[in-house]
Amino acid sequence: MAKQSVAKQVSTQKPVKSAQKTKQPTAKTTDLPIAAVVRIAKANGAERVGSDGAATLVMMAEDYIGKLANEANKLAAHAGRKTIKEEDVEMAAQNL
Numbered sequence: 001m002a003k004q005s006v007a008k009q010v011s012t013q014k015p016v017k018s019a020q021k022t023k024q025p026t027a028k029t030t031d032l033p034i035a036a037v038v039r040i041a042k043a044n045g046a047e048r049v050g051s052d053g054a055a056t057l058v059m060m061a062e063d064y065i066g067k068l069a070n071e072a073n074k075l076a077a078h079a080g081r082k083t084i085k086e087e088d089v090e091m092a093a094q095n096l
Helices: 034-043 051-078 086-095
Strands: none
Touching: 034 051, 051 086
């Protein structure tokens, strides 16, 4: 068998730069899983939950939990503690 040599072609042209992609605004990352929030909504009577509705539920739930934790933290600090206890959370929920 004879070996065939393949000549490598060298291009003298400069590589064409691809168009730069514009960054799309990224959606806020969430800590709560969307599926869990949808299950909670369905367990409380929602027959169906759209993706935009689920995203809004997650965003508002996280906002509420943040406010609740902040208030509970204030109550724990007032009691001279660094640890949030159940009583702090319950009292914070009443205050909100």
